Amino acid sequence: MKTYDFIIVGAGSAGCVLAERLSACGKYKVCLLEGGPKDNHWSIQLPLGVIGLMTNRALNWQYQSVQEASLNRRRVFNPRGKTLGGSSSINAMLYIRGQKEDYDHWAELGNPGWSFDEVLPYFKAMQHQERGPDDYHGTGGPLNVADSRSKLPVNEDFIQAAQQAGFPLNPDFNGPGQEGIGYYQVTQKDGYRCSAAKAFLTPxxxxxxxRVLTGVRVEKLQLSGKQVTGLSYLSKGKRYHIKAANEVLLSAGAFNSPQLLMLSGIGPENELKQHNIEVKHALEGVGQNLQDHVDVLVVNRHKRYDLLSFRPRAILWAIRESWKFIRERRGLLTSSVCESGGFIKSHPNISRPDLQFHFIPGAMDDHGRNRKMLLNYGIALHVCLLRPKSRGKVGLYGNKACLHPKIELNMLDDKEDMEKMTTAVKIAREVLAQSPLSDNNGQELIPGSQCQSDDDIRAFLQQKANTIYHPVGTCKMGQDKLAVVDASLKVHGLQGLRVVDASIMPTIISGNTNAPTMMIAAKAADMILQSHNS
Structure with missing residues (x-):
């Protein structure tokens, strides 16, 4: 049995940061385990390849939720990265920190050290902001943060239309204030994706x-009483056991970290007994408190041809655009697809933005998997709810590690969430109806002209509302009865085990979750090293 000082489960956004930080001094032996393959596929490195990654089974776990009672018994598609870099290797690369109040709220919930002023230095230290340093941005870090090298012309039309609708322009969503409309910054370098793997692990x-192991399936953690001593995993049909001299660190994400805890006998007693798993450590909060940004698309036909489309003029335009990439690493192939958007208030009298836009220069439906929609010249506007009240959970389908986690999103279960999303659809339509977008708009494809009343919109949401891929909260940090980890991310009641990923967020942050997940890992690495170096 091989022994390492630290064993990290999951080479995603958090795991890559942990592996780099814990191995940097050379003092500790670190083993990083990843269920997927290496990240050398072209579609990962080329930003526009994000379109194909939605349907790539080799690089995407492609989870499905249960039949959701609040969504007309639909199963919701949940893509998650299955490669080095995890979801940072298949996402749209948007760099968003969230709002100051998000982190201050974590601290108010009894998590010292997690206020905005305390986590901001980690965001700054991790990044190389191409615009240069200031009070909110750092330079010299491994994660490259850049302006888009594409900026398809229709994005400017969207930004002007949103301003016509009364929303302010914001050149930096990660600056002094988040509210407004503008261009997103992206985790790219020289026109290529800068994933957590490329930034922190590959060099x-x-x-x-x-030691980095890919294509392995972690089965369960090994416990001796209340001490986690190591784990077992499968590789090419063989079972291996490895030992942790110091700690095991779970960074498998909001779906797989709670799943692995439960498979190891750590979790809610009823869930474990239902699947004939011996209860090693009862912890009721494991898998509870699942949160995600509920999202929906409004889609219009559009007269421009410089859009993402399978129509002849668009294809010819795309071919010409590809030459920009060959010559100067710019143009369509560097596009994150959602280059512009913003953060707005659902009502003027609330204190901070509670809705987010992602604008798409193409007719999009069903996570881009409905390819027939791309036979249209069209545009689409995502709108999502930043701080939903609905809560879901993650459970098990059985006691085998080869089974997918049981995901119950429970989106729009809360009445207030439904009302805010009904308002969100109206606001999205209002933006799309403004000039200059309206000058080229044709028929509304989704939800369609027949959808007018509030009841119509609610029915539409039940049929079409979806995830925007930000699951968090299932191993939440805190001191209450559903808390799984403390403020140092140690699992309550156990030794030698921490959870370090988006699952520890007690409440979801107001924006895309990739950058905050890397911040969590950087802060955790400091706490881990401090505890073992002292």
């Missing part, structure tokens, strides 16, 4: 004290 694969 250090030669370290003798860092």
């Amino acid at each position: 250090h694969l030669g370290r003798k004290n860092l």
Whole structure:
């Protein structure tokens, strides 16, 4: 049995940061385990390849939720990264920190050290902001943050239309204030994706004290009483056991971290007994408190041809655009697809933005998997609810690690969430109806002209509302009865085990979750090193 000082489960946004930070001093042996393959597929590195990654089974876990009672018994598609870099290797690369109040709220919930002023230095230290340093941005870090090198012309039309609708322009969503409309910054470098793997892991694969295993399936954690001592995993049909001299760190994400805890006998007693799993450590909060940003699309036909479409003029335009990439690493192939958007208030009298836009220069439906929609020249506007009140959970389908986690999103279960999303659809339509977008708009494809009353919109939401891929909260940080980890991310009641990923968020942050997840890992690494170096 091999022994490492630290074993990290999951080479996603958090795991890559942990592996780099914990192995950097050379003092500790670190083993990083990943269920997917290496990240050398072209569609990961080329930003526009994000379109194909939605349907790539080799690089995407492609989870499905249960039949959701609040969504007309629909199963909701939940893509998650299955490769080095995790979901940072298949996402749209948007760099968003969230709102100051998000982190201050974590601290108010009894989590010292997690206020905005305390986490901001980690965001700054991690990044290389191409615009240069200031009070909110840093330079010299491994994660490259850049302006889009594409900026398809219709994005400017969207930004002007949103301003016509009364929303302010904001050149930096990660600056002094988040509210407004503008261009997103992206985790790219020289026109290529800068995933967590590319930023933190790949440059250090030669370290003798860092071992990275891909294509392995972690089965369960090993416990001796209340001490986590290691784990077992499968690789090419063989079972291996490895031991952790210091700690095991779960960074498998909001779906897989709670699943692995439960498979190991750590979790709600009823859930474990139902699947004939011996209860090693009862912890009721494991898998509870699931949160995600509920989202919906409004889609219009559009007269422009410089859009993402399978129509002849659009294809010819795309071919011409590809030459920009060959010559100067710019143009369509560097597009994140959702280059512009913003953060707005559902009502003027609330204190901070509670809705987010992602604008798409193409007719999009069903996560881009409905390819027939791309036979249209069209545009689409995502609108999502930033702080939903609905809560779901993650459970098990059985006691085998090969089974997918049981995901119950429970989106729009809360009445207030439904009302805010009804308002959100109206606001999205209002923006799309403004000039200059309206000058080229044709028929509304989704939800369609027949959808007018509030009841119509609610029915539409039940039929079409979806995830925007930000699951968090299932191993939440805190001191209450559903808390799984404390403020140092140690699992309550156990030794030698921490959870370090988006699952520890007690409440979801107001924006895209990739950058905050990397921040969580950087802060956790400092706490881990401090506890073992002292």
